[in-house]
Amino acid sequence: MVQKLDYLKETPSQTAGPYVHIGLAPGAAGFDIYRQELGWDIAGPNAKGERIRIEGIVIDGTGNPVKDVLIETWQANAEGVYAHPESAGEVEKGFRGWGRVITDFETGEWGFDTVKPGPVKARKPLGSGPLHPPANAGDDWLGRGDEGHEDMAPHINLWIVARGINIGLNTRLYFDDEEEANAKDPVLNLIEWHNRRPTLIAKRGERDGKVVYRFDIRLQGEGETVFFDV
Amino acid sequence: MSQAEFYQRDRERHPPALTPDYKTSVMRSPRAALISLQQSVSEITGPVFGHNDIDPIDNDLIHNYAKGGESAIGERIIVHGRVLDENGRPVPNTLVEAWQANAGGRYRHKKDTYLAPIDPNFGGCGRTMTDENGYYFFRTVKPGAYPWRNWVNNWRPAHIHMSVFGTSFTQRLITQCYFEGDPLIAKCPIVKTIPTQDGIDSLVAALDLNATVPLDSIAYKFDIVLRGRRSTLFENRLEGN
Numbered sequence: 001m002v003q004k005l006d007y008l009k010e011t012p013s014q015t016a017g018p019y020v021h022i023g024l025a026p027g028a029a030g031f032d033i034y035r036q037e038l039g040w041d042i043a044g045p046n047a048k049g050e051r052i053r054i055e056g057i058v059i060d061g062t063g064n065p066v067k068d069v070l071i072e073t074w075q076a077n078a079e080g081v082y083a084h085p086e087s088a089g090e091v092e093k094g095f096r097g098w099g100r101v102i103t104d105f106e107t108g109e110w111g112f113d114t115v116k117p118g119p120v121k122a123r124k125p126l127g128s129g130p131l132h133p134p135a136n137a138g139d140d141w142l143g144r145g146d147e148g149h150e151d152m153a154p155h156i157n158l159w160i161v162a163r164g165i166n167i168g169l170n171t172r173l174y175f176d177d178e179e180e181a182n183a184k185d186p187v188l189n190l191i192e193w194h195n196r197r198p199t200l201i202a203k204r205g206e207r208d209g210k211v212v213y214r215f216d217i218r219l220q221g222e223g224e225t226v227f228f229d230v
Numbered sequence: 231m232s233q234a235e236f237y238q239r240d241r242e243r244h245p246p247a248l249t250p251d252y253k254t255s256v257m258r259s260p261r262a263a264l265i266s267l268q269q270s271v272s273e274i275t276g277p278v279f280g281h282n283d284i285d286p287i288d289n290d291l292i293h294n295y296a297k298g299g300e301s302a303i304g305e306r307i308i309v310h311g312r313v314l315d316e317n318g319r320p321v322p323n324t325l326v327e328a329w330q331a332n333a334g335g336r337y338r339h340k341k342d343t344y345l346a347p348i349d350p351n352f353g354g355c356g357r358t359m360t361d362e363n364g365y366y367f368f369r370t371v372k373p374g375a376y377p378w379r380n381w382v383n384n385w386r387p388a389h390i391h392m393s394v395f396g397t398s399f400t401q402r403l404i405t406q407c408y409f410e411g412d413p414l415i416a417k418c419p420i421v422k423t424i425p426t427q428d429g430i431d432s433l434v435a436a437l438d439l440n441a442t443v444p445l446d447s448i449a450y451k452f453d454i455v456l457r458g459r460r461s462t463l464f465e466n467r468l469e470g471n
């Protein structure tokens with residue numbers, strides 16, 4: 001026998017189910033209960049940078065839209081700073097960088113308005129080894145500093161839950177007008193299969209003078225979106 | 231000194247994506263392997279909420295949708311516990327959201343057409359922030375079991391859906407809280423997506439008579455454990471952290 005490690009174990013995930021809206025977006029379930037629902041305003045009125053809209057649909061393994069999905073979004077501001085104490089720098093007042101997005105129950109279409117995020121510092125490459133200290137004081141392994149290492153291309157982290165999804169799916173959205181940055185992005189480059197990388201890249205378009213990116217997510221089968229274990 | 235990555239998620243503790251006895255998962259589960267990503271600042275950060283985001287009444291489901299002076303119908307319960315991480319440390323000031331069917335097993339949702347009636351005084355959702363010790367509680371009514379279309383005669387055990395944030399987007403978790411003694415737990419294909427009995431047991435709230443309010447509400451204790459985090463010891467400061 002050996003001593004017992006006294007770590008706790010993570011609580012197992014369960015599906016958010018078909019009625020996730022009641023808890024996380026009750027207005028969509030058909031009733032008004034809170035003074036304010038959370039996650040509708042991602043960037044706030046003061047955010048600098050380009051105002052954009054992102055739209056898409058989530059498609060299941062039969063090729064049909066998933067109409068009861070809920071997506072949460074997490075992004076940096078246009079300067080590449082997250083609204084979080086561990087991200088170096090300041091964000092604009094009212095910028096939270098987090099959103100909750102639900103689909104139209106009839107069509108499965110979803111969309112959200114935000115600002116385009118800036119590039120974010122990447123973590124240090126693997127090769128430097130675990131025991132060597134970061135080169136600069138203001139610089140660390142996870143990309144929290146501001147010196148001496150590469151950027152990740154602008155991206156938005158997405159987390160997808162729904163009935164039939166047993167544990168939330170993590171993916172990232174990149175932008176097709178950032179070709180050069182995307183080509184150097186360490187996360188996109190981690191995907192061994194080049195033909196799967198485009199599943200993470202939103203396509204820029206315009207509608208009524210407004211920038212709209214299209215980002216469809218395929219849960220299964222041909223063109224399956226890349227999902228991450230983070 | 232700042233902290234490092236979160237521990238790798240134990241995928242053997244969570245349900246796999248494909249669980250054929252829970253039929254909806256069959257066409258909604260990715261077939262390709264997940265790509266393992268070492269965390270960067272994009273993963274270790276996450277949304278921060280404050281007390282001005284919510285109201286004190288929000289965690290009282292008996293009253294937060296009831297018309298003046300009335301209350302929801304059903305067995306009055308308190309669900310309380312702590313949000314901890316895998317290191318056993320409390321997770322303070324984090325948002326916990328809950329939603330559930332009413333005492334008859336009916337959800338207040340456009341898409342729920344079960345024949346049990348809507349309770350006019352019950353919305354079915356609540357939210358709260360953990361305190362500085364990671365403690366939270368909800369006051370509510372015990373949800374009813376309800377039938378669902380999977381096999382022709384499947385019933386969900388009484389459950390409350392729970393959503394928790396933690397401090398990072400990698401800790402984001404949605405789960406369900408079940409209640410001690412419910413014979414439907416062992417029969418439910420959604421419960422049984424969890425691969426281990428120990429994992430299932432960790433979702434069953436214990437009757438907690440010490441926390442009841444005598445002559446008012448019975449209590450159940452439900453602790454939630456989020457992913458823990460490495461210290462910086464091995465990361466960059468061998469002399470200690």
Ligand SMILES: [Fe+3]
Nearest residue numbers: 017386389391
């Ligand atoms: Fe449910």
